[in-house]
Amino acid sequence: MSASGERRLLKILHIDPERNWGGGEAQVLGLLTYLAKQGHRQYLLAHPQGQLWPRAQDSNVSLIPMIARNDLAVRPAWAIRRLIQRENFDIVHLHTKRAHALAAWFAAGSRRAKFVVTRRMDYPEKSSARARWLYNRGADGVVAISQKIADLLRDAGVEERKIRVVYSGIEPARFRRPRLGSTPVGAIVGTVAVLEERKGLRYLIEAAAQLREQGLPIEYRIAGAGPLSAELQELARRLGVADRVQFCGFVSDPAAFLAELDIFVMPSLFEGLGVAALEAMAAGKPVVASKVGGLAESVLDGETGLLVEPGDAAALADAILQLLQAPERAAGMGRRGAARVEQRFSLDQMARTNEAFYYELLAQS
Structure with missing residues (x-):
């Protein structure tokens, strides 16, 4: 804060060395875009062949290449240390x-900068000693994208004063799309997810098999790519639902995909918040989700969707069936979900809260 009471513009270094595009990278891009509009001077360390790199080029951010092949990549860490010493970031x-x-490796290289860490996953910390060292000594502030993650960090010994809950956000207007395809004979149930174990997609396929036994005309669409693609397709064949389950691969326009669904399902085993569920809610879809991580904070059980225990295909099938048998109830959940996202989970709100946290940390010095 300046002497005149106006907030001074900040010099900010963002670090995201991942190659793939995920919910976290979408949040980073949204934050970059918002902060650029506020006039802050920003730098982004990112993988030059990563999917965040080209998207960030339109955000008025100075891009710096960074390749870190593992958590012990000492050479790039020393280069970052020198950069921080030279540029005097806030x-x-x-x-x-x-x-x-x-x-x-590089936090000690700055006598001015405040270090902020965003924690997106709801995995419990395996070592409380490691957590205390990483978060209490290696960070001035910790952003948790859900209260569940904040609780896990606190339980691992991270100082509560350092933790701020900042929910991930989306642009709700992008997902208000009419259904363009012809009206299907039956219902369409779908999800958007990376095809990996923690997303629990095998339980959706098992639920599809259970519902098929009841003769219900349901089509299932799974959007996303990942290491379990072949295994999940084989499971669908083995359970006799390969003709009902469509693997759509990566979709470049998730809003168009979501518009065609009747019910969105997120059967995750772990989930920090569940941005895909927020997008489905913004699209006006009722959500069936696992009662894990931040999903229990974004999806209100009985109000905007139904929550089930993780890894329970029978419960998943029952929840889907409940919504299919009560279309007016499902539609009401969709409307309430869209309103909830508009009120609590916008991208601008996420970015503003991060920005306010920056100023709060700087005021402590």
């Missing part, structure tokens, strides 16, 4: 686990 924001792991 804020260094570490957006991924890999970036945070490297911070121990």
Whole structure:
């Protein structure tokens, strides 16, 4: 804050060395775009072949290449240390686990910058000692994208005063799309997810098999790519639902995909918040989701969707069936979900809260 009471513009370094595009990278891009509009001077350390790099080029951000092959990549860490010493940043924001792991090598290189870490996953910390060292000594502030993550960090020994809950956000207007395809004979149930174990997609396929036994004409669409693609397709064949389950691969326009669904399902085993569920809610879809992580904070059970225990295909099938048998109830959930996202989970709100946290940390010095 300046003597005149106006907030001074900040010099901010963002670090996200991941190659793939995920919910976290979408949040980083949204934050970059918002902060650029506020006039802050920003730098982004990112993988030059990563999917965030080309998208960030339109955000008025200075791009710096960074390749870190693992958490012990000492050479790029020393280069970052020199950069921090030279540029005198106000804020260094570490957006991924890999970036945070490297911070121990370069955090001591700044006498001015405040280090902020964003924690997006709801995995419990395996070592409380490691958590205390990484978060209490290697960070001035910790952004948790859900209260569940904040609780896990606190339980691992992270100082509560350092933690701020900042929910991930989306642009709700992007997902208000009419259904363009012809009206299907039956219902369409779908999801958007990386095809990996923690997303629990095998339980959706098992639920599809259980519902088929009841003779219900349901089509299932799974959008996304990942290491379990072949295994999940084989499971669908083995359970006799390969003709009902469509693997759509990566979709470049998730809003158009969501517009065609009747019910969105997120059967995750772990989930920081569930941005895909927020997008489905913004599209006016009722959500069936696992009662894990931040999903229990974004999806209100009985109000905007139904929550089930993780790893329970029978419960998943029952929840889908409940909504199919009560279309007016499902439609009401969709409307309430869209209103909830508009009120609590906008991209601008996420970015504004991060910005306010930056100023709060700087005021402590």
